[in-house]
Amino acid sequence: MSEQTPQENNYNYNAYTGGQTPDAPAAPVRPKQVEISFWLLIASLLISVVSVPLTIAAFNSPESRAETEAELQRQNVAGLTVDDAIAATVAFLVITAVISVAITLLVAIFIRKGHNWARIVLTVFAVLSLLSLLVPSAATALGIAGMVLILAAAVLLYVTPAPAYFAAMKQYRHAKKFGQAY
Numbered sequence: 001m002s003e004q005t006p007q008e009n010n011y012n013y014n015a016y017t018g019g020q021t022p023d024a025p026a027a028p029v030r031p032k033q034v035e036i037s038f039w040l041l042i043a044s045l046l047i048s049v050v051s052v053p054l055t056i057a058a059f060n061s062p063e064s065r066a067e068t069e070a071e072l073q074r075q076n077v078a079g080l081t082v083d084d085a086i087a088a089t090v091a092f093l094v095i096t097a098v099i100s101v102a103i104t105l106l107v108a109i110f111i112r113k114g115h116n117w118a119r120i121v122l123t124v125f126a127v128l129s130l131l132s133l134l135v136p137s138a139a140t141a142l143g144i145a146g147m148v149l150i151l152a153a154a155v156l157l158y159v160t161p162a163p164a165y166f167a168a169m170k171q172y173r174h175a176k177k178f179g180q181a182y
Helices: 034-060 062-074 082-112 116-134 141-156 162-177
Strands: none
Touching: 034 062, 034 082, 034 141, 034 162, 062 082, 082 116, 116 141, 116 162
16 A cells, blocks of 8 residues: 555635735825816815905896896896895805815815715716806806816826826725725
8 A cells, every 4th residue: 555645725716826815005106187187176275265355245246136137127126125136045055065175076076085986976977067158157267267177187187197096996995995905
């Protein structure tokens, strides 16, 4: 009878040599386009914040008050004063501005972190801002400047190497979730 030696089984299914785990992958380097896009969004936020008081002042100008009064008389709205109409418009403007600033800031932060969903939300936001050109009163110089900044920020996120960064960040977050990255 021949002596058989037991076969050595290496149950370490680690595919790396020496049974050692690989180095944890590093976070991808943020491209310049993503950084520029982030700062363009911050600049558009500043324009939005500055435009709110300017728009409120425009609503309260004597010319705007006269136009509002003429419109109320033309529509035969009883019981609604010019001050009520302006107050409602200003309230709507402020609420819309706060929501817009919050969404834009949130999207900017998550774009900088490399989340692709934020890039998609910005793209939709940019297309919707183009629709504001259909409303003549919304096409102010500040409004157009803010829109151009948002459009430029969105376009930069689709220029190479930004798409690869978003894909790499997705992989990095996935590896981090399962303890393979730090």
